[in-house]
Amino acid sequence: MKEALFWEKVPDKKYIQCHLCPWNCKILNGKVGNCRVRKNIDGTLFSLNYGRNSSVNIDPIEKKPLYHVLPGTPILSIGSSGCNLHCKNCQNWEISQRFIENPPYKTSPKEILELAKRYKTPSIAYTYNEPTVFYEFTLDCSRLSNKENMLNVYVTNGYISKEPLMEIAPVLDAANIDIKGFDEKIYNVLCGGGHLEAYLEALKNWAMPENKIFIELTNLVIPGWSDDLDKTREMVRWIIDNLGPETPIHFSRYFPMYQLDAPATPLETLKKATSIAKEEGMYYIYVGNAPELGMENTICPGCNEIVIERRGYRILKNNIRDGKCLKCGYKIHGIFS
Ligand code: SF4
Numbered sequence: 643m644k645e646a647l648f649w650e651k652v653p654d655k656k657y658i659q660c661h662l663c664p665w666n667c668k669i670l671n672g673k674v675g676n677c678r679v680r681k682n683i684d685g686t687l688f689s690l691n692y693g694r695n696s697s698v699n700i701d702p703i704e705k706k707p708l709y710h711v712l713p714g715t716p717i718l719s720i721g722s723s724g725c726n727l728h729c730k731n732c733q734n735w736e737i738s739q740r741f742i743e744n745p746p747y748k749t750s751p752k753e754i755l756e757l758a759k760r761y762k763t764p765s766i767a768y769t770y771n772e773p774t775v776f777y778e779f780t781l782d783c784s785r786l787s788n789k790e791n792m793l794n795v796y797v798t799n800g801y802i803s804k805e806p807l808m809e810i811a812p813v814l815d816a817a818n819i820d821i822k823g824f825d826e827k828i829y830n831v832l833c834g835g836g837h838l839e840a841y842l843e844a845l846k847n848w849a850m851p852e853n854k855i856f857i858e859l860t861n862l863v864i865p866g867w868s869d870d871l872d873k874t875r876e877m878v879r880w881i882i883d884n885l886g887p888e889t890p891i892h893f894s895r896y897f898p899m900y901q902l903d904a905p906a907t908p909l910e911t912l913k914k915a916t917s918i919a920k921e922e923g924m925y926y927i928y929v930g931n932a933p934e935l936g937m938e939n940t941i942c943p944g945c946n947e948i949v950i951e952r953r954g955y956r957i958l959k960n961n962i963r964d965g966k967c968l969k970c971g972y973k974i975h976g977i978f979s
Pocket of ligand 1: 665674677678680774775
């Protein structure tokens, strides 16, 4: 447990207010915020999950998914508990929808850095549950490991307020951000009360050039929720206008999960979504959770050749040198060294 950042005492009120994410929760004494892991204890806000890790693993970076950041390298991946959204289809609901007081690992930022060094991972991911809700721990780990030239990565729903984002941005190198769909209903109903507009504002903050955070996006295509292809087109146009056409996008196949009763995404829908992204002018388009479609390779926008060939999380060929296509010299968007 550690005293939280980004909260205030509200004069003449019985509650304190957290400003870490757009919920801006008003929290009475003895109560927790909407994420279940930030608690008002006698007028001070505490991060309950600081150093309480539900998972510590070494994953291929492709699993995050990040396809344009140090391809083919391992990444130390840590999670805690809690989330500021409550998606009915959450695949990690066992850790995200509650506070885990006694998780399998209790660590310090120094121990996390030592682990990364021992296992020679060039990067650390804050993942599995929403990193924003263990912000203080991710900030301390990132500051420490940044001094040792290690990259730090968020795998996030993106739902964070501007001030905390700007605070961590200097030591955060990359993020895979969920873009759940272009429909208020998805954030408000499927994800338990968020707002599309607040999310899009947050995404613009993530993409501010001064933040220098490399971004890839993931859009989970769920039948009946985020498979309206007109909305997909609207979303892609917004991404091109606000983040740029070179932003890699991963359309991900949905399989039934947790409380949501919807069928698996038809492959045809995923193919149509990728065609729309291509028509609109996005450069790097992938499909996840559907290896049968073979849409995991990076194609050079300059010469149309495969520059990175993937099978699942494995790299079969990497024709990028010094960030450029080996054949035509086109600069591929990403962090390659
Ligand atoms: S981080 Fe948690 S407590 Fe703070 S505003 Fe968001 S949901 Fe509420």
